Amino acid sequence: MNKSTGILFIITGLLALLLGIFFGTISGLQFIFPGFFEVLPFFKSRPLHVSLVVAWIFSAAVGGIYYYLPNHCNLTLYSKRLPRIHFALFIITGLLIIASYIMGKFGGREYWEFPPLLAIPIIIGWILFGFNYFKTVVKKKEPWPVYLWMWATGIFFFLFTFSESYLWLLPYFRDNVVRELTVQWKSYGALVGSWNMLVYGTAIFVMEKLSGDTKVALSRLSFLMYLLGLTNLMFGWAHHIYIVPSAPWIRHFAYFISMTELLILAKIIWSFKSTMQQAKINFGNIPYRFMIAADVWIFINLILALLISIPAVNIYTHGTHITVAHAMGSTIGINTMILLSSCFLIIQQVSDQNFNDKSGKLIRWGFWIVNIGLLIFFISLVVAGIAKGYYTAENKLSFQEIMQKIAPVLAIFVFAGIGILVGMLMVVLPALRKLITIK
Ligand code: HEM
Numbered sequence: 001m002n003k004s005t006g007i008l009f010i011i012t013g014l015l016a017l018l019l020g021i022f023f024g025t026i027s028g029l030q031f032i033f034p035g036f037f038e039v040l041p042f043f044k045s046r047p048l049h050v051s052l053v054v055a056w057i058f059s060a061a062v063g064g065i066y067y068y069l070p071n072h073c074n075l076t077l078y079s080k081r082l083p084r085i086h087f088a089l090f091i092i093t094g095l096l097i098i099a100s101y102i103m104g105k106f107g108g109r110e111y112w113e114f115p116p117l118l119a120i121p122i123i124i125g126w127i128l129f130g131f132n133y134f135k136t137v138v139k140k141k142e143p144w145p146v147y148l149w150m151w152a153t154g155i156f157f158f159l160f161t162f163s164e165s166y167l168w169l170l171p172y173f174r175d176n177v178v179r180e181l182t183v184q185w186k187s188y189g190a191l192v193g194s195w196n197m198l199v200y201g202t203a204i205f206v207m208e209k210l211s212g213d214t215k216v217a218l219s220r221l222s223f224l225m226y227l228l229g230l231t232n233l234m235f236g237w238a239h240h241i242y243i244v245p246s247a248p249w250i251r252h253f254a255y256f257i258s259m260t261e262l263l264i265l266a267k268i269i270w271s272f273k274s275t276m277q278q279a280k281i282n283f284g285n286i287p288y289r290f291m292i293a294a295d296v297w298i299f300i301n302l303i304l305a306l307l308i309s310i311p312a313v314n315i316y317t318h319g320t321h322i323t324v325a326h327a328m329g330s331t332i333g334i335n336t337m338i339l340l341s342s343c344f345l346i347i348q349q350v351s352d353q354n355f356n357d358k359s360g361k362l363i364r365w366g367f368w369i370v371n372i373g374l375l376i377f378f379i380s381l382v383v384a385g386i387a388k389g390y391y392t393a394e395n396k397l398s399f400q401e402i403m404q405k406i407a408p409v410l411a412i413f414v415f416a417g418i419g420i421l422v423g424m425l426m427v428v429l430p431a432l433r434k435l436i437t438i439k
Contacts, residue, residue: 005080012059020049044101044102133155146201154198164190207272211276270295287342304382328377
């Protein structure tokens with residue numbers, strides 16, 4: 001095993017992405033054909049899908065950090081052995097989680113439906129990662145670019161909120177419903193904030209490398225975005241806990257902060273676009289085009305977030321497919337696009353490959369199929385959500401009748417999901433081939 005651990009994490013992440021989308025497609029098909037693929041019913045295929053795509057996000061972000069620190073930040077990793085132990089723990093735990101879902105052994109909550117014992121190796125792996133990261137970056141004497149702060153914060157808060165999401169194991173929390181729900185939803189909201197820190201930090205890093213402009217990562221605007229992200233991480237969960245009574249202004253304030261953070265990221269990518277145009281780097285460049293796609297998706301997600309934050313609309317939409325559109329719109333459109341941009345930047349560097357060949361053509365086609373598929377996917381979820389919210393509020397139809405009414409829209413959703421799967425295969429398989437064949 002002589003490949004850098006960063007690359008191994010990325011290969012694993014890409015495999016988790018493909019497998020995750022495959023299970024997502026199965027869950028989607030089960031929406032419209034309830035008896036479909038009975039060996040893996042919805043209660044198993046859904047957690048398999050969600051855990052694998054979340055694993056993709058973490059694995060690609062962590063792999064990028066392990067790769068970038070020694071290769072681009074002029075830093076020698078404090079330990080070269082710890083990342084390998086981290087990787088081994090990640091793989092073993094991942095396989096155990098998949099096996100436990102397939103065997104129907106649950107016991108956890110929400111994103112972590114696996115038996116809680118498996119959280120222990122995850123925590124150990126992150127401690128090793130965090131320890132190595134901090135020991136490595138403290139050696140940097142010059143001012144830290146914003147991405148080093150963002151990664152540091154993401155690592156620290158992941159450990160914190162992940163541990164917090166298991167507080168329900170203690171009787172003090174488990175025995176009081178409001179206390180348990182509040183802590184649980186607070187931790188999940190903050191957890192999303194912690195992975196966003198890792199991913200948005202990666203976005204700024206990638207833009208710095210692509211444009212050669214080192215000022216961006218030291219700019220006031222980037223640090224403002226970091227501070228907003230930090231506030232969002234600590235307090236932004238307020239808009240995740242609808243079921244817990246809280247003052248409306250807290251929720252609206254939380255919404256406002258998370259939208260401003262995204263707006264600034266959109267602005268940074270927009271300025272990066274003009275720097276790239278001046279440098280005559282065009283849309284043919286693969287990491288660049290994925291970053292621009294993330295920018296477009298930030299705007300689309302912002303429009304949806306604005307709409308569902310209007311109380312009159314929210315009454316109808318909360319807890320419908322619109323929430324799923326919001327979750328998948330941001331994890332696919334923003335997080336996945338940024339991380340694919342990072343993966344292709346690494347491939348370009350390690351293999352001197354600019355994808356001007358046949359595989360480049362396949363990736364470019366795949367890019368469009370994924371994005372157009374995602375647009376249809378997203379719109380159909382929103383339409384299904386509005387229809388479901390409307391019929392539920394009108395209270396005239398039973399659940400079955402509502403599901404029957406929205407079945408055609410869900411069929412379009414699944415069809416578009418299959419498009420995303422096909423497009424992703426066209427993008428990811430050539431990337432995997434390159435990464436597996438490099439020394
Ligand atoms: C990169 C690709 C993808 C990512 C990152 C992703 C992410 C997610 C996330 C985070 C959730 C949980 C949403 C929530 O709890 O509200 C989810 C649910 C789901 N996803 Fe995906 N997804 C992806 C692709 C797909 C595809 C291609 C399909 C195919 C149809 C799909 C079908 C589903 C279904 C059916 C659910 C469950 C929705 C529900 O319970 O109502 N996903 N996905």
